[in-house]
Amino acid sequence: MNMKYLIEALVNNEAFFVVFLLVLVIVLFLLVVYQSYSVSRMKSRYRELMTGVDGANLESMLLAHIQEMKRVSEESHELKEENKRLDALLQTATTRIGVVRFSAFADMGSDLSYAVAMLDSHNNGVIFSSIFAREDSRSYVKPIEGGHSSYKLTQEEAEALEKAMSVRP
Numbered sequence: 001m002n003m004k005y006l007i008e009a010l011v012n013n014e015a016f017f018v019v020f021l022l023v024l025v026i027v028l029f030l031l032v033v034y035q036s037y038s039v040s041r042m043k044s045r046y047r048e049l050m051t052g053v054d055g056a057n058l059e060s061m062l063l064a065h066i067q068e069m070k071r072v073s074e075e076s077h078e079l080k081e082e083n084k085r086l087d088a089l090l091q092t093a094t095t096r097i098g099v100v101r102f103s104a105f106a107d108m109g110s111d112l113s114y115a116v117a118m119l120d121s122h123n124n125g126v127i128f129s130s131i132f133a134r135e136d137s138r139s140y141v142k143p144i145e146g147g148h149s150s151y152k153l154t155q156e157e158a159e160a161l162e163k164a165m166s167v168r169p
Contacts, residue, residue: 094120097117097118100115124145125164
């Protein structure tokens with residue numbers, strides 16, 4: 001019985017249902033047109049985005065930038081390693097120097113004699129001394145390890161050593 005009432009309602013209201021379906025078709029058609037317009041606009045913007053500056057493809061530009069970043073990262077790593085190597089080398093380089101000029105003999109004018117301490121950052125190195133006299137000149141070299149020498153230092157050599165050790169590289 002329910003089916004009979006349903007068929008009778010459809011037949012009595014046939015015009016209303018046709019108009020309703022027609023309006024529904026028109027609304028759906030307008031939605032399709034709007035969606036088509038939106039997709040077209042989006043495709044246009046996508047092409048513009050992918051074209052990039054000066055006609056270059058965005059994808060190829062991004063890939064090129066990624067490759068460049070990899071190269072820069074590798075180069076940075078190499079530079080860090082080189083920096084470590086140079087830092088280790090600098091630890092043993094002569095970076096501290098102390099000089100003392102003096103007159104070795106009272107009857108000699110000018111400060112022609114000297115003591116020069118040359119040290120690395122660990123206070124290892126040498127002290128050069130030269131004693132100037134009227135008749136001759138003598139030179140001496142004394143090794144320094146950890147700020148001390150196994151040889152007895154003169155007052156001037158000790159002063160040159162102190163000056164060198166006070167220098168901060």
